Amino acid sequence: MDSGIALLTVFVLAVFVGFEVVSKVTSTLHTPLMSGANAIHGIILVGAIIVAGAARGTGALVVALIAVVLAAVNLVGGFVVTDRMLEMFRPRGRDGGSS
């Protein structure tokens, strides 16, 4: 199979998975969900690292490194702040957070 078509197939399937996994989320968790999804797209860090590693010339390298920094802020900061929020969600009878 042509790799472009393979990627397109993956894309279409992922759209359906994306719709499906969040279709029943309660409004209680909208903020953490937005923040968590936000962290996931920080994975562009992988792309930034790949282009930085292949950069030719100082200008391209500088731009690529800026992209790496920005993506790392998005990825790491996103997961940490989501965890900080979710840490506080506890059910009644808060012994250790499990219910």
Added chain:
Amino acid sequence: MIPIWAQLTYLLAAVCFILALKGLSGPRTARRGNQIGAVGALLALVVTFFVYDLDHLLLILVAVAVGTVAGVWGARVVAMTQMPQLVALFNGVGGAAAALVALLELHAVRSSSVPDLVAIAFTVLVGGVSFAGSMVTFAKLQELMTTRPVILPGARWVFIAALVGSLALSVWLVVAGHWWLGVVLGVVALVVGVLLVLPVGGADVPIVISLLNAFTGLTVAASGYVLENALLLVAGTLVGASGTILTRAMASGMGRSVTNILFGALRGGSTAGSTTVSTRPVRSAGAEDIAVLLAYARKVVVVPGYGLAVAQAQHTIHELGQVLEGKGISVVYAIHPVAGRMPGHMNVLLAEANIPYEQLAEMDQANGDLRTADVALVVGANDVVNPAAKTSPGSPIYGMPILDVDEAQAVVFLKRSMRPGFAGIENELLFDPKTTLLFGDAKDSLTKLVSAVKSL
């Protein structure tokens, strides 16, 4: 081509992201879900360093470290009340990173195929819009600029011109493939992003963040296509799809359509509202009187709003709730889906004060509770209980589902002043005969109420 084991690890990381989103959909599994996502991201990063033949390795590691430190610092110091701004900021930098990656791809490979160039043009355009738009939402939420819709003269035409121009540039880019066209496109995209978000009113800004979040997700997916990296493709698509659903869910929570939120102000009409302070008479009372009202109720419904969070009064309201429960009064917290400044924001803030989430009632349940409530205690909320959403079609919040506090036997507002809420609309309920107001900082007022109720 990267080795099979590396591709399998990327697949594993993609599965982690799916599980993360799945987990985030329920309060019990949410934290673990997020941790699974973080593990997936870590796996993907480690693999990337091993399988790609990277030049400038040391510089890259330093850049990752710098970004990590900055991200962790930001995530740790932010107050829970400022969460929407931080999400906007993180989203913006993600969009910028995606756009820069696409520009570099364009620069490095001069004769790309048409599908690649389409994906690159898309990423530069949407990434630029997402970055600029997020920065404007950040400025609005941080109150670095006015939270009211900003409509420049002729804004509609400038916006349309910029949009058409950016699309034309995209086509040119795909045909010609010059990298400097990408740079020009990026700059125009920034203008489009700013113009897109400027006319959006403060109360609607969180929905725009969610939308831009979905945009950034799609740019990451497009980058995945160009780099032939299935992980980026899956992760980006997941965020794009789930972000779209989430945006629609939030918009329907406010009774608005996404197009209405984005372009309503440009069409004119929905910018009513004022920031003037009303001089009409209201009935206000001291903490002792209100304590009596509360202590002799059977059921109290607390409606917390952003004012509660600003005053850092989450713990005090919990204390008041516990004192009332100690007197055998049933206490429910009615949470409007957009209470606070972002959908679900209030739940985060109350969770911070250790209020168990079983006590938090969502819209439909809360309105049932309000019908049988003796007292509705509204703390620092305004727009989400404003009957104008039902009664005055000209109002900017018309059609937004509200908490029917007017159904309760008595209504108590704790307010700092008579200034209108975030949306800038006067609330008729304040002048209703069954309404009593207690003026002052939410935390001070609640502290007084706690001691007054205790001493009864």
